[in-house]
Amino acid sequence: MVRLTxxxxxxxxxRTGLLTDRYELTMLDSWVRDGSADQNRAQxxxxxxxxxxxxxEGRRYGVLAGLGRLLPLVEAFTFDxxxxxxxQAEGVIGEQTADYLRDFRFRGDIDAYPxxxxxxxxxxxxxxxxxxxxxVVLETLVLSVLNHDTAIASAxxxxxxxxxxxxxxxxxxxxxxxxxxxxTARAAYLAGFASTSNLAAGRRYGIPTVGTAAHAFTLAHRSxxxxxxxxxxxxxxxxxxxxxxYDIAEGIRTAVRVAGPxxxxxRIDSGDLADEAAKARVLLDELGAPDTRIVATSDLxxxxxxxxxxxxxxxxxxxxxxxxxxxxxxxxMVYKLVAVSDAVGGPLRTVSKKxxxxxxxxxxxxxxxxYDDGRLVREYFITDGALPDRGKPVQVPVIRAxxxxxxxxxxxxRAFTAAALRTLPAxxxxxxxxxxxxxxxxxxxxxxx
Amino acid sequence: MVRLTxxxxxxxxxRTGLLTDRYELTMLDSWVRDGSADQNRAQxxxxxxxxxxxxxEGRRYGVLAGLGRLLPLVEAFTFDxxxxxxxQAEGVIGEQTADYLRDFRFRGDIDAYPxxxxxxxxxxxxxxxxxxxxxVVLETLVLSVLNHDTAIASAxxxxxxxxxxxxxxxxxxxxxxxxxxxxTARAAYLAGFASTSNLAAGRRYGIPTVGTAAHAFTLAHRSxxxxxxxxxxxxxxxxxxxxxxYDIAEGIRTAVRVAGPxxxxxRIDSGDLADEAAKARVLLDELGAPDTRIVATSDLxxxxxxxxxxxxxxxxxxxxxxxxxxxxxxxxMVYKLVAVSDAVGGPLRTVSKKxxxxxxxxxxxxxxxxYDDGRLVREYFITDGALPDRGKPVQVPVIRAxxxxxxxxxxxxRAFTAAALRTLPAxxxxxxxxxxxxxxxxxxxxxxx
Numbered sequence: 001m002v003r004l005t006x007x008x009x010x011x012x013x014x015r016t017g018l019l020t021d022r023y024e025l026t027m028l029d030s031w032v033r034d035g036s037a038d039q040n041r042a043q044x045x046x047x048x049x050x051x052x053x054x055x056x057e058g059r060r061y062g063v064l065a066g067l068g069r070l071l072p073l074v075e076a077f078t079f080d081x082x083x084x085x086x087x088q089a090e091g092v093i094g095e096q097t098a099d100y101l102r103d104f105r106f107r108g109d110i111d112a113y114p115x116x117x118x119x120x121x122x123x124x125x126x127x128x129x130x131x132x133x134x135x136v137v138l139e140t141l142v143l144s145v146l147n148h149d150t151a152i153a154s155a156x157x158x159x160x161x162x163x164x165x166x167x168x169x170x171x172x173x174x175x176x177x178x179x180x181x182x183x184t185a186r187a188a189y190l191a192g193f194a195s196t197s198n199l200a201a202g203r204r205y206g207i208p209t210v211g212t213a214a215h216a217f218t219l220a221h222r223s224x225x226x227x228x229x230x231x232x233x234x235x236x237x238x239x240x241x242x243x244x245x246y247d248i249a250e251g252i253r254t255a256v257r258v259a260g261p262x263x264x265x266x267r268i269d270s271g272d273l274a275d276e277a278a279k280a281r282v283l284l285d286e287l288g289a290p291d292t293r294i295v296a297t298s299d300l301x302x303x304x305x306x307x308x309x310x311x312x313x314x315x316x317x318x319x320x321x322x323x324x325x326x327x328x329x330x331x332x333m334v335y336k337l338v339a340v341s342d343a344v345g346g347p348l349r350t351v352s353k354k355x356x357x358x359x360x361x362x363x364x365x366x367x368x369x370x371y372d373d374g375r376l377v378r379e380y381f382i383t384d385g386a387l388p389d390r391g392k393p394v395q396v397p398v399i400r401a402x403x404x405x406x407x408x409x410x411x412x413x414r415a416f417t418a419a420a421l422r423t424l425p426a427x428x429x430x431x432x433x434x435x436x437x438x439x440x441x442x443x444x445x446x447x448x449x
Numbered sequence: 450m451v452r453l454t455x456x457x458x459x460x461x462x463x464r465t466g467l468l469t470d471r472y473e474l475t476m477l478d479s480w481v482r483d484g485s486a487d488q489n490r491a492q493x494x495x496x497x498x499x500x501x502x503x504x505x506e507g508r509r510y511g512v513l514a515g516l517g518r519l520l521p522l523v524e525a526f527t528f529d530x531x532x533x534x535x536x537q538a539e540g541v542i543g544e545q546t547a548d549y550l551r552d553f554r555f556r557g558d559i560d561a562y563p564x565x566x567x568x569x570x571x572x573x574x575x576x577x578x579x580x581x582x583x584x585v586v587l588e589t590l591v592l593s594v595l596n597h598d599t600a601i602a603s604a605x606x607x608x609x610x611x612x613x614x615x616x617x618x619x620x621x622x623x624x625x626x627x628x629x630x631x632x633t634a635r636a637a638y639l640a641g642f643a644s645t646s647n648l649a650a651g652r653r654y655g656i657p658t659v660g661t662a663a664h665a666f667t668l669a670h671r672s673x674x675x676x677x678x679x680x681x682x683x684x685x686x687x688x689x690x691x692x693x694x695y696d697i698a699e700g701i702r703t704a705v706r707v708a709g710p711x712x713x714x715x716r717i718d719s720g721d722l723a724d725e726a727a728k729a730r731v732l733l734d735e736l737g738a739p740d741t742r743i744v745a746t747s748d749l750x751x752x753x754x755x756x757x758x759x760x761x762x763x764x765x766x767x768x769x770x771x772x773x774x775x776x777x778x779x780x781x782m783v784y785k786l787v788a789v790s791d792a793v794g795g796p797l798r799t800v801s802k803k804x805x806x807x808x809x810x811x812x813x814x815x816x817x818x819x820y821d822d823g824r825l826v827r828e829y830f831i832t833d834g835a836l837p838d839r840g841k842p843v844q845v846p847v848i849r850a851x852x853x854x855x856x857x858x859x860x861x862x863r864a865f866t867a868a869a870l871r872t873l874p875a876x877x878x879x880x881x882x883x884x885x886x887x888x889x890x891x892x893x894x895x896x897x898x
Contacts, residue, residue, distance in 0.1 A: 019627045021620065021646035022660030030662075030683040036669070046669065073627070086652055094683075132669055139663070140647075143623035144630055171470065174592035175779040178468045178522070180626035181593055197470035198589075203535050211471030213479075214588070216786035219800040220485070220495065220581055234479040234543075246803045320779060329778040330624040330769060337665035351668040354695045 017079040017101070020140040022092055028133050029097040036132050046135045047339040047348065047364045050126040050142060052119065056154070056328035058433030061424060063157045063417060064125050065187040066149030067115035071404045073141055078105055106134050110399035113367075115408070116153070116190050116417030117394070118424070122440035124365040124381055125333070127395065132340065139335040147333050148180060151325035152187035157421060158302040158326070159318055160192030161429050164309070167194035168316045169210055171297070172323025173201075184323045190413045192421075193322075194315075205410050212267070218245040228258040238264035240295055248276055249283060256287040265293035265314065273298065274311040281312035301326045302431045339364050350383070361442055367394040376423040380443040388443075466528040466550070469589040471541055477582050478546040485581050495584045496788040496797065496813045499575040499591060501568065505603070505777035507882030510873060512606045512866060513574050514636040515598030516564035520853045522590055527554055555583050559848035562816075564857070565602070565639050565866030566843070567873070571889035573814040573830055574782070576844065581789065588784040596782050597629060600774035601636035606870060607751040607775065608767055609641030610878050613758070616643035617765045618659055620746070621772025622650075633772045639862045641870075642771075643764075654859050661716070667694040677707040687713035689744055697725055698732060705736040714742035714763065722747065723760040730761035750775045751880040788813050799832070810891055816843040825872040829892040837892075 036045075055062050079087075079101045087093045093101065108130020119125050126142065128135050159168060170188040173181030173196075185201030195208040202209035213231055221227035228241050237259040243251030243266045255266055266284070268276050273296045284292050296308065297317035305316060321327075339348040339362065352362030363383030368391030370378040382388060398406040408416070421429070428437035485494075504511050528536075528550045536542045542550065557579020568574050575591065577584050608617060619637040622630030622645075634650030644657040651658035662680050670676035677690050686708040692700030692715045704715055715733070717725050722745045733741050745757065746766035754765060770776075788797040788811065801811030812832030817840030819827040831837060847855040857865070870878070877886035 016627070018649040018652055019622075019630070020648055021622060022648055022651070022658045023646065023662055024660075025648070026660055026680075026684060027662050027666045030666070030679045031669075033683055034679055048665070083652070087648070090651065090658065092648070092658070136663075136665060139665075140623045140630075141627060144625065144627040147624050148626040148629070173468075173470060174589045174784075175596055176593060177597040177626055177629035177632055178465070178590060178593040179628035180597070181468070181589075183626055197472065199469055199471055199474070199536070199541070200467040202471070202539065203467055203532070209471045209539065209541070211473075211475055213472055213476050214585075215802050216497070216585060216588075217476045217479070219786050219802065220480075220789045222791055230479045230483055231475075234482055235475060320781075324778045329773045332769075335623075337668050340669045342671055353664045353668065 014076060015078050015080060015083070016073045016076045016141055017104070018083055019073075019144065020137060024137045024139055025087060025092050025097070027136055028100070029093045031133050031136075032097045032100050033094070045341045045348075046130065046132040046337060048128045048135045048139070048335055049124045049338050049365060050146060050333050050335050051122060051124050052331055052333045054121050054332060055436050056325075056331075059154065059328070060428045060430070060434045060437045061154075062119045062150060062331065063153040063191055063420075064113050064117050064119045064146070064150055065115055065153035065190060066145040066183070067112055067126075067398065068407065068410070068413065069149065069183060069186070070142060070145040071110075071398055071407065073145065074106055074110070074138060074399060075402070075404060077138065077141060100133070104134070105402055106130065106138065106399075107402040108134055108399070109397070109401065111395040112398045113394050114396055114413075114416055116413045116420060118376070118420050120379060120436050120438040120440050122361075122381075123379065124367050124395070127364065129364075143333055143335050147331045149183055149187040150331040150333065151329055152184050152322060153191040153417075154331065155302070155326035155328065156188040156191035156193055156322050157417065158431050159300075159305055159322060161421065162302045162305040162309075162431055163316055166313065166315050168318055169193070169195050169197060169295075170322055171197040171317045172319040172321070173198045175320045176323040181323070186410065188322050190410055190417055192414065192418060193318075207410070212240045213242055215242065215245045215269075218242065224251060225254050225258060228255055232259045237262040240265040240267050242267045242269065243280075244268050244270050244276075248280065252280055252283050253287065256284070256289050256292070261287075261289045261291070263289055263292045265295050267295045267297060267317070269297045273304075273313070274308055277308075277311045277313045306431050336360050338362050365442075367440065368392060369394055371423065374423060375425060376438070379438050379440045381440060382444050383442060384444050386444075463525060464527050464529060464532070465522045465525045465590055466553070467532055468522075468593065469586060473586045473588055474536060474541050474546070476585055477549070478542045480582050480585075481546045481549050482543070494790045494797075495579065495581040495786060497577045497584045497588070497784055498573045498787050498814060499595060499782050499784050500571060500573050501780055501782045503570050503781060504885050505774075505780075508603065508777070509877045509879070509883045509886045510603075511568045511599060511780065512602040512640055512869075513562050513566050513568045513595070513599055514564055514602035514639060515594040515632075516561055516575075516847065517856065517859070517862065518598065518632060518635070519591060519594040520559075520847055520856065522594065523555055523559070523587060523848060524851070524853060526587065526590060549582070553583070554851055555579065555587065555848075556851040557583055557848070558846070558850065560844040561847045562843050563845055563862075563865055565862045565869060567825070567869050569828060569885050569887040569889050571810075571830075572828065573816050573844070576813065578813075592782055592784050596780045598632055598636040599780040599782065600778055601633050601771060602640040602866075603780065604751070604775035604777065605637040605640035605642055605771050606866065607880050608749075608754055608765075608771065610870065611751045611754040611758075611880055612765055615762065615764050617767055618642070618644050618646060618744075619771055620646040620766045621768040621770070622647045624769045625772040630772070635859065637771050639859055639866055641863065641867060642767075656859070661689045662691055664691065664694045664718075667691065673700060674703050674707060677704055681708045686711040689714040689716050691716045691718060692729075693717050693719050693725075697729065701729055701732050702736065705733070705738050705741070710736075710738040710740070712738055712741045714744050716744045716746060716766070718746045722753075722762070723757055726757075726760045726762045755880050785809050787811050814891075816889065817841060818843055820872065823872060824874060825887070828887050828889045830889060831893045832891060833893050835893075
């Protein structure tokens with residue numbers, strides 16, 4: 001579905017061809033000139049892989065996210081004639097490459113770990129095969145989407161695990177770029193958050209949206225009571241009243257007086273949350289509102305949520321820390337050429353960089369996992385194409401000949417993530433700083449036989 | 450200018466009405482029901498302010514950014530009939546509010562610190578005046594744009610100061626959301642970066658773009674020499690050759706052999722950069738290429754750049770650390786109601802929250818700065834509207850009756866930022882951890898007379 005409406009002053013395009021770094025097009029330009037760009041269409045002439053050399057410091061696992069956003073953006077990776085003319089005028093490309101780009105679209109194949117799956121250092125989470133030219137230009141788009149969304153989902157999953165049965169609302173949109181806010185809500189939801197405050201994410205992805213009132217609402221009324229009355233009139237007694245604008249205990253008394261014992265919840269957004277929640281619970285019970293829930297917000301993350309486990313809190317709202325990946329706002333995924341053919345129709349040769357501190361393993365990798373009684377115990381990859389006799393392949397086909405062939409709904413991805421997290425033992429799920437639960441390495445059959 | 454083209458699978462809209470949190474519309478719904486939303490059109494019924502209670506830990510100043518992106522987004526803050534219907538179906542708003550939103554646009558006034566200006570804890574960087582309804586719905590959009598762009602510009606400015614005369618290329622797009630990448634390039638450029646790798650930012654904002662080749666380019670050729678030859682053929686000897694794919698010294702020898710002494714630059718992207726740069730400089734000089742520059746990349750930030758001050762490096766490329774705000778990916782700006790009228794035509798009353806740890810100063814603030822010999826020495830605000838006899842007002846009108854009245858070009862903003870940084874003394878510009886150079890407080894004339 002494509003929905004577009006023009007308003008006055010904002011320039012938007014849904015083509016993604018320019019969402020790239022200049023060097024991809026200067027490299028392409030060189031390959032178009034020497035004929036490498038489109039060589040060997042029949043037998044894929046290049047293989048690029050996405051992987052992370054490491055997890056963020058202290059993390060034991062990561063959750064891959066962004067694939068559902070990325071695949072349509074790859075399909076939309078095109079250039080219109082104005083964009084091509086601009087690239088020429090800027091000296092990025094010459095005439096031949098201009099011709100190449102005018103009807104460019106990616107026609108190769110992509111395989112990937114399913115969205116929401118776990119990943120570890122070395123996991124080949126996405127593999128792009130095609131001509132050298134069509135693969136090289138996707139680098140920035142692929143990495144932008146996966147690095148951002150994976151950072152959010154990886155942090156969000158830790159918060160979800162820490163919260164146990166208590167639902168979490170994503171409310172971090174105001175702390176990140178306005179479009180990243182929508183992707184943040186999506187990534188947090190697939191990682192197990194219950195809902196979001198972001199309306200655009202609700203509309204675009206069908207994520208449940210929630211939200212009641214800000215401090216401004218109370219301040220704008222003549223009294224806290226008038227504000228609560230107005231909110232209950234509009235939203236019913238089942239709403240959540242924000243009780244900390246002036247004094248929490250007074251706010252709770254007013255809230256129950258106005259809404260009665262059917263009051264849905266009170267929200268506390270300041271102070272020592274464990275202490276305030278304990279006092280609020282006692283007070284709500286005294287006021288005859290034992291079913292009124294307590295929602296805590298204010299700079300929460302997986303560590304604070306863990307520390308609040310014994311407090312009488314029924315749900316959390318998390319903003320800044322989920323939108324910024326809880327200290328790690330980007331995954332460190334890279335997009336690397338691992339195999340290439342030197343001549344039209346020639347065989348692929350393995351390539352890898354030898355740079356100090358950035359050595360890569362070359363070759364097209366196929367990853368496998370082994371489980372023991374439902375518990376993930378090993379992940380490894382082979383590069384020689386011979387299938388091993390044990391383990392389950394991790395990648396699935398997601399694009400074939402340029403067409404998306406994998407598009408699970410967000411609820412399906414969310415369920416997949418929850419199931420993936422259940423394959424980890426308790427120690428891997430701890431929020432305490434640790435080392436990666438697994439490191440993924442080469443294990444070609446002939447080398448271990 | 451509005452440019453729109455449909456492609457197949459990507460949904461884009463340039464209306465910004467849904468880039469908001471649900472609670473803004475539930476609050477609006479309540480105010481529409483009780484008649485507060487549109488009261489008092491003639492005499493602004495509400496004043497909201499944006500400010501930061503604190504700077505990121507260790508920072509001495511911040512650089513405000515995002516205003517040039519925000520203002521058109523405020524003009525585009527509208528809802529189409531499908532969006533309004535969706536909001537009704539989701540139970541966010543009732544029929545009356547649906548009518549209100551169908552022809553909604555912001556018709557109030559906004560004043561702000563000029564984009565690129567310095568800010569400190571308490572600086573009222575943006576003030577929104579209008580009806581309660583039209584002001585409350587802008588909260589998320591305003592904060593998303595300012596918090597993101599300001600975080601980038603504030604980090605970028607520190608890197609620019611640390612780099613001195615050496616130019617910095619922004620190349621962090623792959624580490625952040627694909628749309629945030631464009632805003633990142635813009636914010637870094639206005640803070641003093643020399644260029645960006647991001648083509649969309651180049652096209653949209655006229656920022657100079659640069660880029661040459663990745664390791665994949667070298668790996669895809671049969672030899673490093675073949676790769677360099679291909680790049681020099683395409684881009685000329687003035688290009689920058691990436692010399693660390695295999696062995697740096699060998700790479701430099703090959704680069705000079707291929708391009709000759711007119712080789713523009715070599716790029717080093719791994720290893721100990723100070724050490725490698727020193728060796729590279731000696732080698733380039735020995736090879737008769739004294740004018741070939743050395744560009745260093747790889748996890749640079751203001752601290753590493755400071756440490757490299759004595760290394761023979763001619764320019765930097767910064768990616769991850771600028772795109773993630775160098776450890777502080779969001780500014781902690783908030784949007785608070787500070788004054789409101791209770792009745793149609795009634796006077797504004799000052800309001801402020803009393804929550805523990807989040808106390809606010811109420812009242813519509815006007816900020817002033819005092820300089821001594823070009824040096825910023827004081828910033829304060831008044832709330833009573835009486836002009837003080839000293840100091841220069843900081844805010845400028847940016848929107849009047851809903852129309853943007855302030856739209857400097859990006860070069861003008863960049864020059865403004867550079868001038869603003871020159872008003873700080875050396876100790877405030879240090880990258881070492883410190884406290885804010887200033888804290889901005891209330892100083893009503895009658896209280897100091």
